[in-house]
Amino acid sequence: MSFRVLRAGMLSTLQDLGRYGYQKFGINVAGAMDQVSLRLANILVGNREGDGALEITLTGPTLEFNADALIALTGADLSPVIDGVKVKMNCPVAVKAGAVLKFGTCRKGCRCYLATAGGYEVPYVMQSKSTYLRGGFGGVQGRALKKGDLIDSGEPSAFGQQMLKMLLQKGAKSFRAAGWFIVPPHMSPRSLTQSIRITPGLQGDAFTDESMRDLVSKPFKITTSADRLGYRLEGPKITLKEPLEMISEIATCGTVQVPPDGNPIILMADHQSVAGYPKVAQVVAADISRIAQYRPGLQIRFEFVTIEEAEKFYFEQERFIENIRIAVKSKL
Numbered sequence: 226m227s228f229r230v231l232r233a234g235m236l237s238t239l240q241d242l243g244r245y246g247y248q249k250f251g252i253n254v255a256g257a258m259d260q261v262s263l264r265l266a267n268i269l270v271g272n273r274e275g276d277g278a279l280e281i282t283l284t285g286p287t288l289e290f291n292a293d294a295l296i297a298l299t300g301a302d303l304s305p306v307i308d309g310v311k312v313k314m315n316c317p318v319a320v321k322a323g324a325v326l327k328f329g330t331c332r333k334g335c336r337c338y339l340a341t342a343g344g345y346e347v348p349y350v351m352q353s354k355s356t357y358l359r360g361g362f363g364g365v366q367g368r369a370l371k372k373g374d375l376i377d378s379g380e381p382s383a384f385g386q387q388m389l390k391m392l393l394q395k396g397a398k399s400f401r402a403a404g405w406f407i408v409p410p411h412m413s414p415r416s417l418t419q420s421i422r423i424t425p426g427l428q429g430d431a432f433t434d435e436s437m438r439d440l441v442s443k444p445f446k447i448t449t450s451a452d453r454l455g456y457r458l459e460g461p462k463i464t465l466k467e468p469l470e471m472i473s474e475i476a477t478c479g480t481v482q483v484p485p486d487g488n489p490i491i492l493m494a495d496h497q498s499v500a501g502y503p504k505v506a507q508v509v510a511a512d513i514s515r516i517a518q519y520r521p522g523l524q525i526r527f528e529f530v531t532i533e534e535a536e537k538f539y540f541e542q543e544r545f546i547e548n549i550r551i552a553v554k555s556k557l
Contacts, residue, residue: 227291230374234286239345239364242275244353248498255355258494258517259336261411262300266340268550269297269317271384276344277354281337285328286370292322295342295389301334301518308399316406319392324399334518342385346377387557407549411515420528421512424535426504436463444524451521453495462487469503476500479508511538
């Protein structure tokens, strides 16, 4: 199977779970912003959870399929239609050759993930297919999709082949979606309005008591400067007790650092390998995918939790994904 890009959209890149083991050389991890949605999309089509998928931001592309394919759409609702008919998300969808997938208005979230059975046939770069735009490598020639691109997929798993056959046997003009779907908790309306949970950062004690109170009692706006590198926030100024000179140290996804202007920055998937600004907080791992679905202009609030609570949230999320994996396998 392959599809041709008829229209590129705002920003669509191939991403997997990231490029690990190379930060000591200054190579960014990259990978999907919302890893939960990527993993779920791959599960739905019978891929390995870490296989590459298309990450689509805000405005989607238009894609023409040249062969029958099994796909799944997760994450943000960008009003997908196939040959003008609304297509269901969070379930396997059998698409017939010649069908055209389009996206419309962004109804919820920020990033949608399109997985296809067999994954995408692009070269591995340092053991990952993730696109790193600033470095210009990975994915499709190190860049976002553009009009005219032809993207091939690999050989579907036994599950993918059987699910595709089963759905097409039920009859379809352009596509046939499964009669069931999953409900990712991090994409619920309630989840997208809840506070982002954080633990104290490495330099948390260096900030004023007032700033630490403001951090969890007042809202912050995500600015238009937000991107895959980091989310710049506007709100109450987060200030140090006194000037602090630091040697650059390790940074990770979800680190909340504070530059001299006092406006926090949440580091995201394309974050640098080291950072020199003081770190006021760290977003818990279970909330990274939630943040990835926040659009510029929205407000967020923070809430401190303990390390033990953060671990509990992480294991709860992993149990949910494991249960989905088991449930999907039982659908054949």
